[in-house]
Amino acid sequence: MEKCWDLNQLYLSFDDPQFSKDIKTLEKRLEDMKSIPCQDVHEDNLKSYLEQFNQFQDLVEKIYAFISLTMSSDTTNQDALKYSSVIETLLASFADTQARIDRWIGQFDLSQIQDSYIQEHMYVLQEIQENNHHLLSDEGEKVLAQMKTTGSSAWLKYKDQLISSMKVSMDGKDYPLTEVLNMAYSKDKDVRKKAYEAELAAYSQVEQGVASALNAIKGEAITVTQLRGYDSVLQRTLIDSRMSQKTLDVLLETMKKALPIFERYYRLKAEHLGYFQGLPWYELYAPVVESHESYPFEKGSQFVIEQFYSFSKHLGDYAKKAVEQHWIDIYPRVGKVGGAFCHNLHCIGESRFLLNYGNEFGDTVTLGHELGHGFHGECLNQQTALNADYPMPIAETASTFCETIIKNAALKSADSTQKLFILENELCDCAQVIVDIYSRFLFESRLIERRQKGPLSVEEIKDLMLEAQKEAYGQGLDHRYLHPYMWTWKPHYYEADYAFYNFPYAFGLLLAKGLYALYQQQGPSFSEIYEKFLSLTGQMSLEDVGKSVGIDLQDAHFWQNSIDMIKDDIDLFEELLKQNS
Template identity: 40%
Template sequence: MELNWNLDDLYLGFDETYQNDLKRLDNLIKDSIKHLETKVKDDVLYIEGELKYSEEITKLGRTLGSFASLKASTDVTNNEALGYLSKLSEIYRQKTAAAVKFERYLTEVNLDQLAQKSELIKLYLYNLKKDQEHAKHLLSESEEVLYAKLSELSSRSWTQVQTLATANLMIDIDGKEHTFSDVRNYAYDKDQAFRKKAYEAELKAYEKVDDFVALALTNIKREVNTMNQIRGYHSAIEKTLDQSNMRKETLDAMIEAMMDYRPHFANYLKAKATYFGHEKGLPWYDMFAPVGSLNKTYTYDEAKDLVFNAFNSFSPKLGGFGKKSFDLNWIDVYPKKGKRGGAFCSNQPQIGQSRILLNFTGALDNVSTLAHELGHGYHGDIIKANAPLHWSYPMPLAETASIFCEAIMNDYLLKEVKDPNEKLSLLEMGLQGDTQVIIDILSRFMFESKVFESANRPISKHEMKKWMVDAQKEAYLDGLDHDNLHPYMWLVKGHYYSAGLNYYNFPYAFGLLFGKGLYAQYLKNKESFLQKYDDLLALTTKADAEEVAKSMGIDITSKAFWIDSLEMIKKDIDEVIRLFNEKK
């Protein structure tokens, strides 16, 4: 069985085919620029011409860029792959000035009227109106070109600093070196003494890199603040909401509901602390500790079978997608030196495929992660039928299908077990994930807000560690042992290190709660839900979040919706606490 992903359907290597496609992309962009720089004689033909070029650039550029980035993700020291990513950025930058000119031009036309004359403009009316709005925040053409060039040397380079620092970080435990990903996964080990030792070694190891990673984070956020001020955004969150196709009232309603439910999560954590013999809250190193009797380690084959059977119980279409992903070697399974940490799915709708990166060690949580990432892949399988400029979904809606597949997986496992101890294991594992996505996300949101507030100056690692701990105390309340928190969570999470994607934390909470709301609908009427669900996933690339939710009869601007979803989690909390109390 092949356990490394196969990228042959993208390219066999950085060979002649890759080089020819790179030249073809360069020529497409040059032709697009020529078209945009011609005098506009017919608005419809001018816009249609640009849309057609953009479709071709999207298809080819995604293939070229994905191959290079996927190669780099399994070997962050692959300078050839990194070099081609830089080359691609250089090719795309050629169009910066012309793209600015085009977006400014859009502010001068009536797109609704033009859409009546052109099916292509009507198809991409949502995109064009977003570009129209974005034009308000553009700099001059020469300034946009300059920033595009300089960002390659500034924020993008600082991003690479964090990636290299963590991917190549070897951590010593009892004289033996372990990879960063392995040590992070030891949090799920069944041996409490080993979990604590791994946690302490992890924190100690970050002292080797925290100075320059703190500098990287500071400089990225300072750049974001500077550029947002110049562009006329009031804050980073304003721009993020714009990128997310989501209204602030939706975010405010969700965050307010999450804050209200913190005491319930704290009660769960205190019950788990008691279960492990702690008297003042749960220490960080026991937060992911397995409970109950279902603490076996899964082989990858066992994980695949579980996921396939769970998906098939939802629909043969979802089960078939999972089987295809396994059979065609779309998944890179195990951790290794130089491979980036965590997990992700890279959708490739231009070839009707996806690629999934895991760092699988056999913990039950890894099975859930596999289901989660395959959910992203299924989302990609649905949107491959969309037009090329409708292949990308915004951050909050990106987590819809993945969280939904986690819910399917968890529900399937719960139906399979009869023993109360095994039920406790499964329910508590689900709560571990829910707590991360609701409460830890709150702490990350608070921390990032604090960094943005202060990023008009250099920020020391000491301040970052303090702010991270402060945020954890505020989010987790008394659920955790305040003497055993994780001051380096800002160094661990790669989501902080992108100048283009800020606040990549609340979308996970959105995805969890929106996904749970959808799953509740599915349980009420399974047959009618299935087709509507695929339609919803297809809509995520071409409508605002509020409109997508409305298609299923949901009002996400209402706090009541988020409370209903949180109540579903509270039922699990109450049941887990009951099962914990039976163990006393």
């Protein structure tokens, strides 16, 4: 089996004449858009701008995807590094023109539009008009874009450098942080505990620098929010997420109400492992049983394809095509990035997947997860680039939905021990997405509130984190062993233009569970509704996307129903623990 992915549909190499030709075309398209007659409020001009912009988006995506995919499979590729900065500089120079065009779009009376191509983009156009209230002058936009490269973007790079070069000392040997974090999954309790202690001790080397980065980035987010005239940093995130405050409130309220359910799960796990004052942090990912089954890629991918066919022919065909046509870079290799991701390529109607496949059941679930992202892209391929761009909170829904298909199928055929293994994996993930995410939301809210009065010290940031963890985990965790440094390596706190990158995970998980419940009620006919749902995610508010499948995102019952499904799993977990102890 071919190990690497096939990128030939994009370019043969950086020397491919088509690559340099496309960069020239991109420069030309940017120039063309700069000369759009922004005094002329005429439908024909708007239509031609939308056509140009959609083509431009697909072209940027094609070039950028080739650069970034090459870089992730070969991190030291010099051509990729070079072209990445060429493209970034090119796009940053467009900020003032984009502001000018957005203001021009603001002058149209959209209710009078006759043209069907423009009408197809109505949601995006209305959104631009509404967001125009938050635009600065052309000059202001240009200054902000340029200052960001020496502000929050520079701080982010500095923070990444600190964390990736950090050495963790354990038993007289130095380890990179990522390796020590992985030890949380070790079968050996001593290793898990030692890794946690060594990790916490190591942060003293970098805590001042990382805190400076956090203070600077949150400071910039607050300043920009005020300059643009938003009520709060959270309001800006919600507008960008196409989501209402009410939906967020109902979601958070349901999560808060569900905390005792997860406290019970943590206590059960703790007692099974021999702890009676709650789970110490270093045992959060501890295995409760050993899996006795291995899942090499051939077996895992066959299983995923088969289960996807049980949902629909389209989903099955899609997964089969992805495997057979070498869209997946499967195994770990020196010089390749860690983790797993899916990159949807609207420009060519395909996707590429990076895995670090390791023959465990979890690797098969990850494959299902990433293919779920890919299928979301597949359902958006018929849309224009502008209408295929969906907001953050919906991003993890299709992936989690497909994960659920895989896990449920595996549960059905497993024996009692394997069942416990699968269920514990699932609950461990769900608890993270509800409980830890809730703690991160509390932490970030308080951090931003305090940052408005001035920078926080390392001790103050650590205290905020501990307070949030105590509140979210309750007695589920042993309060003597929490994690005061969870703000250091998690990338989510360091994106200046998208704060509160936490609740989207809970939104995605619970929405996917709700969709899965609909699938169970409606059977095979649901697949058509599901595809329609995914195809609409780039062109309406999240509430309206929900309505398209009869889901009311502002109704607490909907969210509660998903929580109840997890609660049933915890009941089963308790039963299986008894059988296996």
